[in-house]
Amino acid sequence: MNATQHSVVVTGIGATTPLGGDSASTWEGLVAGRSGVRPLDEEWAAELPVRIAARAAADPAGILPRPQARRLDRSAQFALLAAREAWADAGYTARAGEDSTVDPDRLGAVVASGIGGVTTLLEQHDVLREKGVRRVSPHTVPMLMPNGPSANVGLEVNARAGVHTPVSACASGSEAVGYAIEMIRTGRADVVIAGGTEAAIHPLPIAAFANMMAMSKNNEDPQGASRPFDVDRNGFVLGEGAGVIVLESAEHARERGARVYAEAVGQGISADSHDIVQPEPSGNGIAHALQNLVANTGLDPAEVMHINAHATSTPQGDLAELKALRKVFGDDVDHMALSATKSMTGHLLGGAGGVETVATLLALHHRVAPPTINIETLDPEADVDVVRDTARPLPAEGRIAALNNSFGFGGHNVVLAFRTP
Amino acid sequence: MAVTQEEIVAGLGEIVNEIAGIPAEDVELDKSFTDDLDVDSLSMVEVVVAAEERFGVKIPDDDVKNLKTVRDAADYILKHQS
Numbered sequence: 001m002n003a004t005q006h007s008v009v010v011t012g013i014g015a016t017t018p019l020g021g022d023s024a025s026t027w028e029g030l031v032a033g034r035s036g037v038r039p040l041d042e043e044w045a046a047e048l049p050v051r052i053a054a055r056a057a058a059d060p061a062g063i064l065p066r067p068q069a070r071r072l073d074r075s076a077q078f079a080l081l082a083a084r085e086a087w088a089d090a091g092y093t094a095r096a097g098e099d100s101t102v103d104p105d106r107l108g109a110v111v112a113s114g115i116g117g118v119t120t121l122l123e124q125h126d127v128l129r130e131k132g133v134r135r136v137s138p139h140t141v142p143m144l145m146p147n148g149p150s151a152n153v154g155l156e157v158n159a160r161a162g163v164h165t166p167v168s169a170c171a172s173g174s175e176a177v178g179y180a181i182e183m184i185r186t187g188r189a190d191v192v193i194a195g196g197t198e199a200a201i202h203p204l205p206i207a208a209f210a211n212m213m214a215m216s217k218n219n220e221d222p223q224g225a226s227r228p229f230d231v232d233r234n235g236f237v238l239g240e241g242a243g244v245i246v247l248e249s250a251e252h253a254r255e256r257g258a259r260v261y262a263e264a265v266g267q268g269i270s271a272d273s274h275d276i277v278q279p280e281p282s283g284n285g286i287a288h289a290l291q292n293l294v295a296n297t298g299l300d301p302a303e304v305m306h307i308n309a310h311a312t313s314t315p316q317g318d319l320a321e322l323k324a325l326r327k328v329f330g331d332d333v334d335h336m337a338l339s340a341t342k343s344m345t346g347h348l349l350g351g352a353g354g355v356e357t358v359a360t361l362l363a364l365h366h367r368v369a370p371p372t373i374n375i376e377t378l379d380p381e382a383d384v385d386v387v388r389d390t391a392r393p394l395p396a397e398g399r400i401a402a403l404n405n406s407f408g409f410g411g412h413n414v415v416l417a418f419r420t421p
Numbered sequence: 422m423a424v425t426q427e428e429i430v431a432g433l434g435e436i437v438n439e440i441a442g443i444p445a446e447d448v449e450l451d452k453s454f455t456d457d458l459d460v461d462s463l464s465m466v467e468v469v470v471a472a473e474e475r476f477g478v479k480i481p482d483d484d485v486k487n488l489k490t491v492r493d494a495a496d497y498i499l500k501h502q503s
Contacts, residue, residue: 067442067459134473138466 008184008264009253010418012090012246014082014195015358018239018345021058022085026345026355027362030370031391035223035344037237044203050210052222053201054239054346071139072152073117074199078242078351079149080156083111083193087157090246091258095158096191101256108161108192109154110180111244112172114350114408116146119202149197150176153244161189169408170312172196173243173353174416178267180247181416185266190252195244196354206238212277216313226347227374228311228318228340229382236312239346243354245361262364265401265417268293272411279317279407283324286405289413290328299401299417301332305394306369306402308360311340312347321405322384336403337369337394339387344373353406357416360404364420367394423502424476429495436471440464450492458491468494478502 015022018036019029029036036054045051060077061069069077096104120143127135142148147165154163162183166175173196180194209215216235218225226237247264270292272285279285293299307325311318318340325333341359348355363369369387378386394400401419408414424432434445441459454460460468465488469480472494478501480488488494 065442067440067464070440071463134470138463142463 004187006185006187007250008181008247009250009421010245010247010261010264010361011253011258012086013261013358013361014085014089014245015241015243015355016056016058016060016078016081017241017243017355018054018057023358023362025057026358030341030344030359031368033344033371033373033390035373036239037222037225037346039219039222048203048206048210049217050206050215051219052225052237054237055201056241071143073120073143073148075113075117075197076143076149076152078199078240079111079153079195079197079244082195082197082242082244082354083153083156086193086244086246091256095156097158102191104158104160106161106190107157107159108163108180108183108189109150109157109159110164110166110176110183110192110194111150111153112166112176112196112350113146113149113198114167114169114172115198115200115205117144117148118200118205120144122202122204153193157193159193168412168414169410170347170349170352171406171408171412171414172350173355174357174404174406174414175269175353175412177245177353177357177416178269178414181264181266184247184249191246191248193244193246195242195357196348196351197242198349198351199240200349201238201240209238214314224374226313226343228309228313228343228372229379229386230375231377231379233313233315233318235314236342237346239348240351241348241355242351243356243358245357260421261361262418262420265299265419266293266297267417268296268415270413272413274411277409279320280411281316281320283320283327285411286321286324286407286413287327289415290324293415293417294328297417301329303399303401303419304332304336304403305400306360306363307336307338308356308363308402308404309338309340310405310407312342317407319379319381321407322382325384333384336385337387337392338384339370340372341370353404353414356404356406360402361418363394364400364402364418367396367400368392369394426495426499429476429498430491432475433472433491433494436468436475440467440471448491450490450495452491453489454491472498476502
């Protein structure tokens with residue numbers, strides 16, 4: 001056991017989302033309050049109860065060379081593009097080893113998805129039934145395995161310290177970032193590339209989520225369908241894409257003179273053990289994660305000026321999160337500008353934690369909280385400072401911290417904290 | 422109607438181009454699938470299945486390992502085409 005606890009910082013950011021093909025265009029969309037939700041005009045959508053989704057703004061298969069794209073599930077394509085952006089943004093000029101400032105044996109990759117290569121699985125099942133056994137692609141297994149995106153990102157940057165894939169449904173992306181923080185903090189790695197990705201816009205997942213009554217069926221108003229904290233919210237809107245960041249030990253970043261976006265303060269994790277899909281309504285499970293965060297990291301709630309809420313736009317889940325925040329932070333919640341960016345990006349499931357980590361980091365970096373759009377009537381039980389309609393400046397001076405909350409089916413709760421350098 | 426070696430090489434060129442992105446005209450008789458044409462073991466299975474369909478031959482898995490070069494594949498198809 002390495003007794004030294006290393007400080008962790010974020011040096012690179014990358015994303016491909018419904019709002020833009022990279023992190024800059026995504027941030028621009030978030031600050032402008034733009035919705036990425038569109039009608040699904042594919043033929044297969046016609047018979048579905050839900051005919052809206054937040055498709056990625058840039059089709060990854062059109063960006064990657066065709067031979068590479070055809071052997072990567074769409075979730076891995078997103079992860080790879082976001083990872084490349086983050087890696088270059090961190091100032092690395094080649095894969096580890098070729099770029100001598102990073103040792104492959106000290107580099108890890110932790111990229112998660114909630115569902116893995118579900119579209120590959122379903123498409124190959126169609127091939128099996130329609131064209132026969134011989135036509136099933138030999139790339140199917142590496143494309144559908146949930147660790148595929150992480151493994152492909154690891155191959156891209158030459159990560160040899162460990163490649164991991166925590167799976168916790170819609171908390172997966174944040175759990176991946178938390179895992180990466182631990183790898184560096186405990187001395188297993190100097191640098192870790194981490195995040196979340198998802199590509200599940202396909203009739204079967206949509207039918208399944210819709211039949212759970214988890215999705216908004218507001219097909220007539222796609223851009224107004226994702227409305228966290230509004231009294232008329234009626235479920236989430238499915239999104240797709242990836243968010244990936246580069247984390248490294250503060251010493252490693254300092255030695256190579258890297259630009260630091262933020263300190264990765266740490267994470268708090270808990271499990272509800274209440275229901276397989278329903279959130280624990282009093283918020284106790286989430287509160288436990290927040291308490292762990294404060295206890296493990298020494299984070300001072302007085303510093304926390306912004307929260308990227310999980311807030312998927314479901315009636316119960318949105319409020320459980322707010323109850324937990326009030327329970328743990330008390331009056332301090334009143335100075336935390338709370339944003340629900342899923343109102344614009346839709347819900348990227350396992351990609352959400354990755355993309356919302358990127359949004360949280362950019363909010364700290366620019367000292368701006370993005371808006372929550374589509375709140376016409378704020379739920380009277382939402383007794384927190386929700387940033388509505390337009391972006392809002394965060395305190396211009398002094399160190400400030402921000403949280404990214406992610407919760408998943410199965411009762412998984414992950415909260416991440418970041419702080420300006 | 423039987424196809425010629427030249428037609429088979431041209432067909433393999435199109436298949437390899439689709440799967441590995443190598444220009445079809447670079448697919449020549451003495452090129453190795455693995456060493457020259459970026460076709461790894463999984464992609465070779467795709468090449469074989471596409472060739473089976475295109476040329477109406479059956480290439481059992483046990484024979485695939487002997488198809489190292491474009492010439493190996495072309496000769497195999499010539500010999501086995503119905």
